[in-house]
Amino acid sequence: MAPTIVRDGQFRLFFFSREESRIHVHVSHADGEAKFWLTPQVALADHTGLSDNQLRQANAVVVTHLKEIHDAWKHHFGG
Numbered sequence: 001m002a003p004t005i006v007r008d009g010q011f012r013l014f015f016f017s018r019e020e021s022r023i024h025v026h027v028s029h030a031d032g033e034a035k036f037w038l039t040p041q042v043a044l045a046d047h048t049g050l051s052d053n054q055l056r057q058a059n060a061v062v063v064t065h066l067k068e069i070h071d072a073w074k075h076h077f078g079g
Contacts, residue, residue, distance in 0.1 A: 002015065005072045008061045015073065015076070025062060031051070031054060
């Protein structure tokens with residue numbers, strides 16, 4: 001299961017229900033996907049298919065929606 005947290009422009013933010021316990025978010029775009037760690041700070045973990053500009057945009061979307069991501073993580077996984 002990969003619940004959508006938010007859609008922002010061309011990006012969809014989501015996480016997988018049974019992945020790893022360290023808080024992170026996946027960002028999907030028509031051209032590819034990226035994974036960002038959220039702690040101790042927002043940082044790119046991995047990506048495929050996205051340009052440097054798209055990665056900067058994806059990072060900005062993650063930062064903009066950080067509270068929503070944390071709230072969704074807590075709601076889904078508890079804590």
